[in-house]
Amino acid sequence: MGKQTIIPFGPQHPVLPEPLHLDLVLEDERIVDAIPSIGYVHRGLELLVSKKEYAEYVYVAERICGICSFMHGLGYCQAVEEIMEIQVPERALFLRTIWAELSRIHSHLMWFGLAADAFGLENLFMLSWRLRESVLDIIEETSGGRVIFGACKIGGVRRDISPETLRDMCQKLEKLKGHMDRLTGVFLNDRSVGYRLKGIGVLTREDAQRLGAVGPLLRASGVDMDMRRLGYAAYERLSFEPVTENDGDCYARCAVRARELYQSIDLIAQAVSMMPDGEVDTKVLGAPKGECFMRLEQPRGEVLYYVRADGTRYIERFRVRTPTFTNIPSMIHCLKGCDFSDVPNVILTIDPCISCIER
Amino acid sequence: MAMEKRIEIFILTVDELVSRTRSLHDEGYRLVQICCSKVDESGKAVLELDYTFDKHYNLYNIRISIEEGAEIPSISEIFGSAFVYENEIHDLYGVSIQGISIDYRGNFYKTAMPHPFTQD
Amino acid sequence: MSFIAKSPWILHYDGSSCNGCDIETLACLTPVYDIERFGVINTGNPKHADILIVTGSVNHQNRDVLLNIYNQMPDPKAVIAVGICAITGGIFAECYNVLGGVDKVLPVDIYVPGCAARPEAIIDGIVKAIGILEMKHQNMRIKSKWRLRWPWKSELKFSY
């Protein structure tokens, strides 16, 4: 057994686009422990509720994280709507679903790129980000923004999508499927990628449940849990099965995300075909009073919002529990026992979103 | 105007917390989150801790109220994932939690001031 | 055009941003926007870098990190603040843990507004920064020439 060394990892590190700091305790080349310390991105935006009105706060909620920004806005709006018992028009629900799934596609494609970069395949990084741009184009065409949509508001959505655009969107996504085959083919069948991913950072089913993992990380360990089953927005009426894999290693997490890409395209097609006509928003009067928990499935997993309001225009307490936050224990668990050279891989396969963790 | 909306929450005392958590764990519940909020109760600041559990997509909530600076037992022996929340609550609210399985001793969140969420 | 303006290397540091501007900065490197056509390469090492791109605001935690990175970069160097967060703190300006824009800590040369800043704007900012780098480089050359001629005057300050 060798001597123990502590290697600081981050906050500024080539493979991490975001500042995460880890102290890795090494014995020779093997990791024995990892100690996270966060706070580089901490803004304390949960406290901003006392300074922004509840309808204004949607903008702040969207900026909890720029990757799943739509979902954060959606979750906050749904929580307030639930408290105020607002009936959101059908069409708005479907539009929300479409945007949510588009964000999932763009987030997963982005993840594929970052993961490829972490194991040194820069080509693949470029390829997946190029595909991602086509999704961003659709988003920009429909909502006006590229990463921060600003499309969701309390009581509905801000814009409607015309039937022609919807049809175009489906065609574009069908075409994207063809390109995606190529991308996911490399990830799932290439020998050298497999060498970097298979059997690395294994999280067994029991450990995943014990450590409270969520999202693709949990589903890759064979647990079928997907908050879209709760039936928020229009998911109640769409048919889908959560994607699961059984191995629990980096490769399985990759496979889960690859299959979710196709699932999302399928969900969008379903939503477009069932899209009802009508209004896209309702008028909101008064102020919320009460409290509620709201859960959604983000690209990274289950997210929970807690809103408590006292009947004034300012919300009393707002809390977000983001998926990456719950995945930290699993990440530490996966890191233990793996090689130092695999650290970037393992960290990226849980798809960390640091600004989500720290808010 | 808008009706007051309430969620189902079981209010417990600090002593009951660990035993109730253990029985939930044995029933197969999963810890979703621990949330702390500061409320004013007739002029006195009280911290409310909400423990949320989930089983088959149903939530089960426990709430305990403590005073600022009070001590509570940790549940991280029962639910391994609880340590991140407990460290967070310790760093942001200054609640001291006894026996966290992985205790970062206030080095988890690094903020400009200690316990920012209790300040007004 | 000096060698430095032909291929400036950039270093990206994420302050306390929401990620929106980060992914847009990264998107600049990818085939659709491709700033590599200006010879720009993204690097992870501050000692290789000429341009520092900062997204997100500054807080007490990352102030020292930023200063550290900035001091490690060789002269001449330019700093770009991307996104409204990096300029003034933006939507998070009222948060207790946010100090404000990057210019509270570092001298910023280029401000790229937007929330999130669009890749086109970021590219524009980088191209402008290349011009500034070139200028600083010229100034440095003049300065070092003077220093050779009048070594006792090496304290001469040139404003750039």
Ligand code: SF4
């Ligand atoms: S400027 Fe806007 S998009 Fe950019 S980091 Fe700040 S909040 Fe996010």
